[in-house]
Amino acid sequence: MNLLYWILIILGVIVLYIIIAYNSLVVLRTRINNAWSQIDVQLKRRYDLIPNLIKTVQGYVKHEKTVLNELTKARSQLVSGSMEQKAKASNQITDALKSIFAVAENYPNLKANENFKMLQEELSGTESKIAYSRQFYNDSVMSFNIKIDTFPSKIIANAFSFTKKEFFKVEGKEKENIKVDF
């Protein structure tokens, strides 16, 4: 009788653990999906702002069409694709935008334009939102992947076939922008 009690208690604890571990994996996976759509929202927002920027800048910088063309080209590459393609196109847009704002430094009239100022604020705001949503996405992916890799949640993850998620990678230039120096 006593032994039976113990077995029942241990079984209960195990079942409870499975439920908790399974639910927390589901919560983490949902958070990753949310974070991904958050990135998408911000990428779309930037995508929509770029034509306005080009329209405003065009009138002022007649001799430097190449930067604008580069931006247009980068923008057109941001189609719905895999995460890697998106990350790559997004990085290209970031670089193109940076060179446009660098060029704009030489045109005082453009810099004084109210519309341009507004767009610059909006775009740099969106730019940092992209960076932050990517950071949140990667943080979420990290805690999900750690959970899948560590014992004992590893067993649950394998049993219910949870698979590891991919990070949203940043290459080259942009990486320098966000300092991670702890």
Next chain:
Amino acid sequence: MYSEISTNKRNSVFLFILFFILIGAIAYVINLFFFQGYLFIIFAAVIAIAFSLISYYSGDKIVLSMVKAKEANKKEHAHLINSVEGLSIAAGIPTPKIYVMPGQQINAFATGRSPKNSSVAFTEGSLQKLSRQELEGVIAHELSHIKNYDIRVMVLASVLVGIIVFASEIMLRSFLWGGMSSNDNKGGRLNLIFIIIGVVLLILAPIVAQLIKFAISRKREYLADASGALLTRYPKGLADALKKIKNDTSELKTASNANAHLFFSSPFKKKQWLVSLFNTHPDISDRIQKLEKM
């Protein structure tokens, strides 16, 4: 970084346990000298509950109107709104309501019950005097208060302090106005000692409660600094903002003892005679040092 967060959480749990011990002690004293009739106690309990509910559900609005905060608009404060939205994404919380309050002092606070019902407020001075990265550091600190549920902890702490102050006040008054006379025939010496201990406890309880609240507030500041730095991934921004605050001499007229614990840094600039136990905020140089070590 993560270990800092967990020690801070443990410490606040400990402090809350102290709170409840204190409330238990008061309840014990009340029980010991219970001779006033039920009606009176029920009346007091109803008032205490009503008071707690009001301060829990509309404490944020009261504080925001106390400091004359106005909601930020997209036209004037585009940069502030963008930064708060961005860092909210990084923290994984919904964007809180954003307010701007008058005053040249660099300061800010967050309030509310939960991430869904929360607000952040910044002084005009902080928008003018801080650079982009410094402001982001301050925003990240405030959003961490929201994310870590510090805002709820502080609202609850204020409510508990309020209850303790209220209960001990009522009990002291009822002692002085007639409780004694109905009791002095039976007890003798032992009873007298108990009464003295009870009175002393009731006098000390509100002071101790305030001290605990201040200690929680100080702990929470370090925690928010640490997790704020985790959001921006740039502890230097916040450290630089703190340095500017250290050298800032502007006063904040709307701040009072009632809301000082909410702010990003202590709104009182003058050296006070109060010892550090009564400070709502940890020493600013100490905070800078901790950030620079991260």
